Every structure is written in C-alpha cells, then in structure tokens.
Amino acid sequence: MEIVEHGVEPRIVSCISCGKRNRVPATATGTPSCGACRAALPWIADADDRTFDAIADRSPLPVLVDLWAPWCIPCRLVGPALEQVARDLAGRVKLVKVNVDTAPGLHRRFAVQAVPTLLLMRDGKVIARQAGAAPSAVLRRWAEQGLATAA
Ligand SMILES: [Zn+2]
Numbered sequence: 001m002e003i004v005e006h007g008v009e010p011r012i013v014s015c016i017s018c019g020k021r022n023r024v025p026a027t028a029t030g031t032p033s034c035g036a037c038r039a040a041l042p043w044i045a046d047a048d049d050r051t052f053d054a055i056a057d058r059s060p061l062p063v064l065v066d067l068w069a070p071w072c073i074p075c076r077l078v079g080p081a082l083e084q085v086a087r088d089l090a091g092r093v094k095l096v097k098v099n100v101d102t103a104p105g106l107h108r109r110f111a112v113q114a115v116p117t118l119l120l121m122r123d124g125k126v127i128a129r130q131a132g133a134a135p136s137a138v139l140r141r142w143a144e145q146g147l148a149t150a151a
Helices: 052-057 075-089 104-109 135-149
Strands: 011-014 021-024 044-047 063-068 096-100 117-123 125-131
Touching: 011 044, 044 075, 052 096, 063 075, 075 096, 075 135, 117 135, 125 135
Parallel strands: 044 096, 063 096
Antiparallel strands: 011 021, 063 117, 117 125
C-alpha cells in the first residue's frame, strides 16, 4: 500500500481480528490491511473542500460520506453508527466524514438541505443518498444494498 497524498494525518486503527494498532493513511492506492495478520482494516478519514477529491472522489473503494455539523444533535448518533458500519464493512467501503460548516464547496456540490446527509459514492458519483439519523443496523443494510445494486 502506497501513500499518495501527504499532509493528512494518518489515523491509528485497531485491527478487528488481532487487535494490533495500525497507522491508516487518509489516501492510498490499495485497501488498508493489518501489518500483523493482513485482515482488512476499517478505513475512516476526515475530508474538506481541499482534500475531498483525493480522499473520496479518487478512493479505490466505494465511499460512505457523512455530511455532518458540530451543532447537529442527530449527527452525534450517526457518527458512531457509521463508524460501526465502517468496521462491519472493512475492506468494502471507506467512511469519509465532512463537517459541512467548514466545507462550503461540498455543501454546494451535494446541495445539502439537512444534516446529517449520507451519501454512497463510487468513482466520484453518488449512487445512494439518505438524510437523517438511523441506527447502525439500518445504515449498514442501506450501504450494503447500495453496494450491491451499483456493482
Ligand atoms: Zn490484525
């Protein structure tokens, strides 16, 4: 796996299979996997107007985009629920979180009417969209259906 963009801090992610802590870059040409056991790692990154192209539009995996805002109460429930989905679907989807208050360009691009708005994207195109909070099991089913229909 090769890091293709610098300037974005890698996240420390614990492997679901063996517990090893791995550094996961926000952008890469392949799918992040555990340095110890090779299991796919959950891939979660923050993006803004400047970094969204590299982190989301050019992601090698389909992207689940969380358009959220710090003042939004339901967003505080959806954030952890989506991180659970990213763990459940490790190796199949990348979670990209966007604070729309600091990303006016993305706010316009996706015509965000309400937060949270969730997008499923592949190759820079939106393949599914949903607004509002939902439990992680519902979000996971929504994401899996989107991945299946767009394959
Ligand atoms: Zn591992």
